[in-house]
Amino acid sequence: DREGLLGKDTLLFHCIETDEEDKQLLCESQAYLVHCPVSNQLCSEGTMALGQLLQGGARIGLGTDFLTHDIWEVMRTTYRELKMDSHPERWKAEHVWKLATTSPAPQLYQGSIEVGNSADLLFIEDSLSLSPLVELPTFSNVAFNTLTFTRSEHIREVMVNGKWVIRQGKSVLLDEQEIETTYRSLLAEIFSNQLLHARERQIDRSDPAYQQRMLT
Template structure:
């Protein structure tokens, strides 16, 4: 039967999409339980019933805390961990002033290993159990993250960032080396343990048409892989793309023309989309990744969550470390709420929580494995203290239902709200 553990507490999961079905898509047990066996969820339901049915299970009682799927962060740059919250730049200046000098340090495998370990420990402390990360041009940066994730048993997706122009000399590869390095890393790591390789052109301004074509060819050879890049983040970026690709119909066309538009594509930001781009993205069922703390921190714009969801787009949520200003998906949910308010559409707490769990898992094409409390799913869980600070506690004490109790933690919570994190059913030691 294997080792069996029963977690007791409130439980929250989804068996539908709250953007389509409303809060009724959620499944909440006030006195619930999650039964874990061999790293997977064996059952979810009433805690007392599960305890009676499985008397030999090891019991961990989290009291009134909320047991949830672990957070899924669908777009990050782990090499930017050390430069998070750097002052005063917009996208292009951010890259030149902060990102590129820091990424050059990843030529040193020891530095890469140190930052990879630091990053994963920070996100685990914030209740995040899966990330999709850009690395640097250095294969060692990918090796470092996958090695650190493997040691922690985490489900992680990542890839070598490819750039062959408009970047410092020490951060450029070529069309051929990008293809060769990416293929070698893919063959070594993709599908090993809980790891997935992601083909990763940074964005069209830093890749020549030849490099985009080479990576499009690699994706065609490995269509089961994800591909991640950036799209329509800032208006000056879009103008730059137009000058570099004068023949393109729009920004998305720079990817589409080179084989980099597809159902397994992850397109970060996607703020300033043209009507054709929106239609094509929906048509191919690509994923758009909303990065709200980044979009406000570097002044990019306001993502059209309501309009894009109404079009049937597949959307994930992400911190965008380190252009994003927090490692916390709680803070990211709060920023998504604020962006929605500025666009005249208040996201319900159920929608926010779904985006950070099942929605992001679906965006990463992992919705059949993670992001949901249901039998058969991998037991990546976070446990939320709904009274983690005096300010949150006094507000939650006035709650009439789950959503009123949870919303103060979404808006004001941080790593203090994470009572526990479980990866494949195993508790993770906190780095707090």
């Protein structure tokens, strides 16, 4: 803060080692915080004081930290964390949806369906595992059910900037089979080279038998 690095354009990840003064600065500066709960748990690094920071007015969104982590798992983990807060009644599924969608919107220019935003949309399959979805004037379980029960396999259609990129669960832009084949081939080559180097390092180069092989 003394160097003027904290502000609305500052992007901070994890924020797991914050004292009370740090939390106050993060809320006052309106720096943007990215919460990565699954990564934090897997690495046993601690966790963000999410509920306290939200109550203090901090700007927070959700992140996976790794490409292979599932954003739905991140959302559910975040919801469970909030429900472990000293005031669990404060937090609803809608709060988590906001953290995953409209909260990052100023940073990414997306997150909500409105004029001027990119048409970046994903479509959740109408699965029985989400049922019953109830939307009434006095009650709705849609946010909770979709948060709790949606899995990646329920996302069959994805649109980016108004153009389809996934249809019926398959990319319309890339050859997935070719990518997978190339990826597996590269992995095999990388690990094969690593094993070869490891074996070479284990060879006793002073061994007469090794020296004889090198001469022949």
